[in-house]
Every structure is written in C-alpha cells, then in structure tokens.
Amino acid sequence: MLPDWRKEKAEKIVHEKARIESIVAGHLLIYALSRYAGCSETEVRAALDSEKHDKDNRSIGLHNAIYYNISHSGNYIAVAVSDKPVGVDVETKDDKDFKVTSRMFTEEDKNFIGDSQDRFRQVWTLKESFLKCTGQGISVPLNCFTFDYKNEKIRRVISKGYELKGSDYYAVTRSLDEGAAAISICSSHHDLILDIKWVEVLI
Numbered sequence: 001m002l003p004d005w006r007k008e009k010a011e012k013i014v015h016e017k018a019r020i021e022s023i024v025a026g027h028l029l030i031y032a033l034s035r036y037a038g039c040s041e042t043e044v045r046a047a048l049d050s051e052k053h054d055k056d057n058r059s060i061g062l063h064n065a066i067y068y069n070i071s072h073s074g075n076y077i078a079v080a081v082s083d084k085p086v087g088v089d090v091e092t093k094d095d096k097d098f099k100v101t102s103r104m105f106t107e108e109d110k111n112f113i114g115d116s117q118d119r120f121r122q123v124w125t126l127k128e129s130f131l132k133c134t135g136q137g138i139s140v141p142l143n144c145f146t147f148d149y150k151n152e153k154i155r156r157v158i159s160k161g162y163e164l165k166g167s168d169y170y171a172v173t174r175s176l177d178e179g180a181a182a183i184s185i186c187s188s189h190h191d192l193i194l195d196i197k198w199v200e201v202l203i
Contacts, residue, residue, distance in 0.1 A: 002026045003048040005055070021077060025070050028079045028199060035197075036081045037062040057085070057135070069132050073181070080185050087132030089125040090176075090183045100124075106160055108146040118179035123147075125184035126171045130157055133169065133186040147171065154192055 002010070006026040013019040030048070034041045039062055047053060052061035059067045067085045071078045074092030094117045095101050101113050101120055113119045127142050144162040147155040157169040172194040173184040185194050 001045070002030075003045050005049065021072050025072060025077050025079065028077055029068060029070060031199065032079045032081050032197075033060065033062070033066060033068065037064075037066060039063070059085075069129075071128075071132075071183075076176070076181060076183070078183055082185075082187055082189070084187050084189060085133050085135070087129040087134070087186045088183070089128035089132065090181060091121045091125050091128070092181045093121075095120045095124075104142045106143045106146040108149065108158075109143075112149045118175055118182065121179075121182035122173045122175065122184065125182045126155065126173050126186070129171055129184040129186035130169055133188075134165070154190070157186070 002023065003026070010019050010022045010026070013022055030041050030044050033044045037044070043062065047060050047062055054060070057067070058069055059065055064083065066081055066083065068079060068081045069086050069088045071089045073090050076090045076092065078088050078090045080086045080088035098113070098115070098120065101110055105113070105123065109123050113123055126147055127145070130145065131137055131140055140162065144160050146158050146160055148158060149155065154170050154172055157164065157171065167188045168190065169186055169188055170190055170192045171184055171186040172192050173182060174194055174196070175182050183194070185192065
C-alpha cells in the first residue's frame with residue numbers, strides 16, 4: 001500500500017523497529033496528504049510515485065503544491081503538511097546533565113531552559129524543525145540562531161549569525177504526555193498553527 005520509493009526505503013532497513021517506524025510514517029504521510037488535499041489515498045500514492053513528487057524539497061503537486069515533513073522519536077511518529085515549506089520535529093530524549101544545552105545552545109536558549117528537561121525538548125524540537133524547514137539540516141551550528149521566547153504562542157526565529165535568506169520564520173511548540181515529549185513545527189507563516197490530529201497505530 002506504500003509508494004514504491006517508500007517500500008524500497010523500508011526494505012533496506014535492517015532493524016525491525018526502525019523498519020516498522022518507516023512503514024508507519026509512510027502510511028501517515030499518505031493519510032495526512034489525503035486529508036489536507038481532500039483527495040483519495042490512491043491519488044496521493046500515485047502522486048508520490050510520479051514526477052509531481054519532489055523528494056529533495058519534500059513537496060508534492062496534487063491540486064496545489066503541498067509541502068510535508070516527517071519526524072519520529074520514542075513511540076511518536078509525526079507528519080506535518082502545509083502550503084509552504086514546513087519542518088516538524090518530535091523528541092522524547094533528555095539532555096543528561098544538560099551537556100548539550102551548555103555546549104550547543106545560545107544564552108537565550110539556556111536562560112529559557114533553566115533546569116527543565118521539558119523546555120530542553122521544546123528548544124531542541126524548535127531548532128530541528130527550523131533546520132528541516134530550510135533544508136539545511138543539523139550541519140548548521142545550533143548556537144547561530146535562537147527564538148523569541150517572550151511570545152509563548154508563536155516564536156519568531158532570531159538570527160545569531162545565521163543567514164535567514166530574506167524570510168522570517170516562525171515556530172510553534174507543544175509538550176506531549178505531561179512534558180515527557182515535545183513537538184514543534186516551523187514555517188514562514190506568521191500565523192502558524194500547530195493543529196494536531198492524533199492517529200493511534202496498532203501493530
């Protein structure tokens with residue numbers, strides 16, 4: 001039921017849990033794109049296997065261009081869809097002794113995190129979602145940008161040496177499971193909304 005390229009990707013994964021995550025992520029992607037575009041899952045699968053699919057820019061042409069991004073951590077798999085480039089990140093890991101925070105984050109990040117693992121996960125997912133939105137990836141130092149932590153709803157990305165390429169970026173974060181996990185999305189939408197739809201996967 002997956003597009004050919006997604007099947008090939010899953011078949012190459014040796015570790016069973018990781019392979020299942022990849023398969024589930026593929027199904028969630030189809031589900032999310034179908035609901036967002038208002039078309040059948042069959043149409044989405046065909047588009048994902050066609051020239052309409054730009055894997056590099058994570059976009060697909062259905063009725064209009066739709067952008068997507070995928071993340072997973074622990075028992076969570078997240079898919080984000082938008083009409084502009086979008087990044088999503090979900091995280092369940094702690095920062096033991098806050099070594100990552102002290103070594104890789106800005107002073108603004110550190111002040112916001114304090115001694116809270118929940119806030120560490122929020123900041124980590126904010127940063128990851130931004131880098132996935134821009135397509136830069138983790139090669140960009142995490143201390144060359146931060147966020148407007150005064151605004152609790154939508155946090156604007158603030159450069160600390162990172163070139164924002166003429167666009168303003170905004171991110172929204174939310175704690176999950178009473179702070180045991182965090183999820184963030186990022187886009188150039190100034191009115192960005194994190195509208196979560198839960199799907200329970202039984203295997």
